[in-house]
Amino acid sequence: MDKGELSLAAIFFGVGGVVCLLSLTMPIGSLRMAGPGFFPFWLGVVLMALAALLFAQVWLRGRAAGRPAQTQPPLAGGQPAAPAEPLASGQMLLFLGVLVASALLLGVLGYFLTTLLVMLSLLYVLGSRRWLLNLTLSLVTAAVTYLMFVIWLKIPLPAGFWAR
Amino acid sequence: MLESLQALSNGFSVATTLHNLFYCLLGAVVGTLVGVLPGVGPIAGIALLIPATYGLEPTSAIIMLAGIYYGAMYGGSTTSILLNVPGETASVITCLDGYQMAQRGRAGAALATCAIGSFVAGTLGIVGLSLLAPPLAQAALAFGPPEYFSLMAFGFIALSNVTGTSLIKSLMMAVAGLAIGTIGLDPVTGEARFAYGSDYLLGGIEFVAVAIGLFGIGEVLSNVNQPAEMLAQAVKIPRLRELYPSGQDLKKSALPILRGSGVGFGVGLVPGPAPVIATYSSYMIERKISKHPEQFGQGAIEGVAGPESANNAACQSAFIPLFVLGIPFAPPTAILLGAFLIHGVTPGPMLISEHPNLFWGVIASMYIGNFILLVLNLPFVPLFANILRIPKKVLLPLVIVFCLTGMYTVNNSVFDIWMMILFGVVGFLLRRWAYEGAPLLLALVLGPKLEVAFRQSLMISHGDFGVFVSRPVSLAFLLAAAAFLLLPLCKTCYQQLRRRAAE
Numbered sequence: 001m002d003k004g005e006l007s008l009a010a011i012f013f014g015v016g017g018v019v020c021l022l023s024l025t026m027p028i029g030s031l032r033m034a035g036p037g038f039f040p041f042w043l044g045v046v047l048m049a050l051a052a053l054l055f056a057q058v059w060l061r062g063r064a065a066g067r068p069a070q071t072q073p074p075l076a077g078g079q080p081a082a083p084a085e086p087l088a089s090g091q092m093l094l095f096l097g098v099l100v101a102s103a104l105l106l107g108v109l110g111y112f113l114t115t116l117l118v119m120l121s122l123l124y125v126l127g128s129r130r131w132l133l134n135l136t137l138s139l140v141t142a143a144v145t146y147l148m149f150v151i152w153l154k155i156p157l158p159a160g161f162w163a164r
Numbered sequence: 165m166l167e168s169l170q171a172l173s174n175g176f177s178v179a180t181t182l183h184n185l186f187y188c189l190l191g192a193v194v195g196t197l198v199g200v201l202p203g204v205g206p207i208a209g210i211a212l213l214i215p216a217t218y219g220l221e222p223t224s225a226i227i228m229l230a231g232i233y234y235g236a237m238y239g240g241s242t243t244s245i246l247l248n249v250p251g252e253t254a255s256v257i258t259c260l261d262g263y264q265m266a267q268r269g270r271a272g273a274a275l276a277t278c279a280i281g282s283f284v285a286g287t288l289g290i291v292g293l294s295l296l297a298p299p300l301a302q303a304a305l306a307f308g309p310p311e312y313f314s315l316m317a318f319g320f321i322a323l324s325n326v327t328g329t330s331l332i333k334s335l336m337m338a339v340a341g342l343a344i345g346t347i348g349l350d351p352v353t354g355e356a357r358f359a360y361g362s363d364y365l366l367g368g369i370e371f372v373a374v375a376i377g378l379f380g381i382g383e384v385l386s387n388v389n390q391p392a393e394m395l396a397q398a399v400k401i402p403r404l405r406e407l408y409p410s411g412q413d414l415k416k417s418a419l420p421i422l423r424g425s426g427v428g429f430g431v432g433l434v435p436g437p438a439p440v441i442a443t444y445s446s447y448m449i450e451r452k453i454s455k456h457p458e459q460f461g462q463g464a465i466e467g468v469a470g471p472e473s474a475n476n477a478a479c480q481s482a483f484i485p486l487f488v489l490g491i492p493f494a495p496p497t498a499i500l501l502g503a504f505l506i507h508g509v510t511p512g513p514m515l516i517s518e519h520p521n522l523f524w525g526v527i528a529s530m531y532i533g534n535f536i537l538l539v540l541n542l543p544f545v546p547l548f549a550n551i552l553r554i555p556k557k558v559l560l561p562l563v564i565v566f567c568l569t570g571m572y573t574v575n576n577s578v579f580d581i582w583m584m585i586l587f588g589v590v591g592f593l594l595r596r597w598a599y600e601g602a603p604l605l606l607a608l609v610l611g612p613k614l615e616v617a618f619r620q621s622l623m624i625s626h627g628d629f630g631v632f633v634s635r636p637v638s639l640a641f642l643l644a645a646a647a648f649l650l651l652p653l654c655k656t657c658y659q660q661l662r663r664r665a666a667e
Contacts, residue, residue: 008597012336020342022358031627033208036350036357038613043343050336057218087596093391096589102568103581110571115565122561125389141562145569153216155573 002058004087009055016047020070094125110160168298176526178531184224189527191228192536195384199251200548202243204563206236206252207605208380210499211372213565214506215573222507223522227529229503232481233496234286234530237439237476238537240550241278245271245468254439254475258448261460261467268463272613273409277417277465278472279541280409286424289480293430293487296526297516300488304513309624310631312491313617314641316610320603321433321494321645327600331652334603337594341604345611350518350644352619366581368609371502373583375495378601380567381584382591386562389592409465417469420450424470428477435493437602438482442455443586446474481519487511487523491610495602498609608649 021042029035047099102118109117119138128134149155178184198209217225232630240252245262258278265274273585280284307315324334347358348368360364396398409417429447451460452469460467483494490512494497504511516523540548571584574654591601625631 005597010598012340015340017344028356031622031629033627034352034619036353036355039618040343040357043339043346047336047339047485050332051341054330054332054336060268069578089389089591092385095388096385096585097570099564099588103585104577106568106578106581110639111569115569116248117259118568119561119565122564123557126560127559128557137558141565149216149569149573153219153573155215155218155574156576157569160556164324 002062005058009051009058013048013051013055016044016051018045019047060131095122096123098111098122106158108161111157112142112162113144115145167366168294171520171524172294174521175526175528176531178223178525179520179528184227184525184529185532187224187228188231188533188538188622189218191231192235192533192540194228195232196239196537196540196548197254199236199553200238200242200551201559202251204251204383204599205379206233206496208376208383208497208567209236210496210503211375211379212570214404214499215570216504217503217507222504222509222519223525225503225507226437226526227523227533228502229328229500230526230530231533233500234476234533235537235633236565237286237479237542238279240475241282241468241472241550241554242275242545244276245274246330246549247552251441253437254443254479255472256440257443258468258469260447261462261464264461264463265465265468270463272311273465275414275545276409277469277532277537279545281421281424281469281473282419282476282541283538284421285428286476286480286537287531288425289429289432290527290530290534292477293480293483293530297484297523300484301513301516304489307489307637308635309617309620310376310635312489313614313621313631313636314645316470316491316614316640318618318645318648319491319610320607321648322435322436322457323493323606325648325652326441327602331596331649333599336599336601337599338607341607342611343603344374345568345608346615351616352610354384364577369608370574370580370583371499371605373580374608375499375572375573375605377587378445378591378594378605380563381497382595384563384567385588385592386595387556387560390563406655413465417464420466420470421448421473424473425448425477426473428479429481430584431483432478432481435485437494438478442474442478446470460534462525471492471643472617486514488513489513491613492606495605498606502609571613
């Protein structure tokens, strides 16, 4: 049985429940004059119903297939994903980490420096070790995008802490 | 008819200003690039370039952004033929025979057939669009809230039915998208919903952040998660011996191109990822009516010409619901709707009469754009194919920098970047478990419209749901939606019964 598949259905069920509860804090109104909470409340209910349906479908399919759930041919209910591989590789998590760092640094270091660092670290994370090439590529990318947005399109980008 | 011709010639005078020609060319080039690069699709491409259009007039902006969409239909076939890797989902079918042709040393002929077929079908599609849009807009003037609600409900269900592997999952995505769309101001009463004092949430979740997150960052993360060897790989481009198909090739592909145009145009009018379905339908038709079906899959030129024409025609006719009803039926046109709204233009039945220069200017630019794309894709194909030599470990960081920069410039907001990263992770997870992002994005864009139509309908009818079935047009849409819902259910039951019987 695909545990990930079941957990995701359960998460969606929970999300639907939360949407319902939060909607109840707003006036629901009547059918004649629906309030702001009406639409989201029923969306939450439908989401819960669909998630429950999916959960049941995956559960029954897993049970019907017995132990080797993966050998089951894909039905209309979605295909069993390959379960052996890990959800995220270390490389992917590092990559994501750089993204998060870029959002944190953008306001502090400014656009040019942040972009430079993002390019350098992403190239490193993906296994590119030719430093001169990496540095040139990063400098060119940062400079070209900066010129394109700030000079040509006249869209301001964060300058960084020293500009204040 | 005569009026339309007159208006179209006005449109050409709008589209042929140097300024607009430049943006048409830019859109075509970016579209081809986006089409050539696997992993970067028209959705992320259009979303990323929306901020670049802020300083432009709406007409130039839409000319460029529309060019990206139909341009991607040209570029997508290049990698299918050369590498057996579809550049877009609309070019998956082209791999079957296109790659086989390349294996037999006929890559040039295949590429040229694609370009010519795309041009013919694209142009026929625009002719259909220019002829059909004005009368349809007239008809759509009679639509009230119940018709709009039923039409959108039909659109969601049809889209969910044809995307992904599971109808339930796709419907869940659509409902989740609608729920996300309720964040912000209530479109009817103007009250704040789910904002909790945050200015950002009050404005609603930025749909560009969701689009770039799901379709840009999510795709990149999935790519990064592959084994290292695959990232290091640079592709080898086969030599293009000659780029011109023989007379026999042209004779063989002429009819498939025309049939593909017809099929594609029809499919484009129906909700769903039209270009994808159009290619499948065209391929099936060509194989069925062929005198030598055994050649399909072995490099039959008909299997390239038909589908590649179909996706271009579908892409053009998919503009009809967007222009005429203001309701996009697939994510790329949904993004374009967002672009329209950002520029203060609301597409719908009144678009043609209220903004004739914009409407006819964009239509005229499509004729020009298709011609530009033909030129770009015949002699310059080797140039674009060379982009594929860039290894992924260089390409992916570049894509990320474009996503970050593009996202920031939409609202000059770091919060948008956080949203984009969040939806990137969500997109990665959903992809892992075979959920489709398309219904979510469409629902997010259409959500407020759907809610307004629903609540207004009930106000008109004093809370009576009968209003949706007592009006014939609305009833027809709902019946179609019901058919789409029940069809896969019946199919599953039938399969289950047969399995039981077999055991």
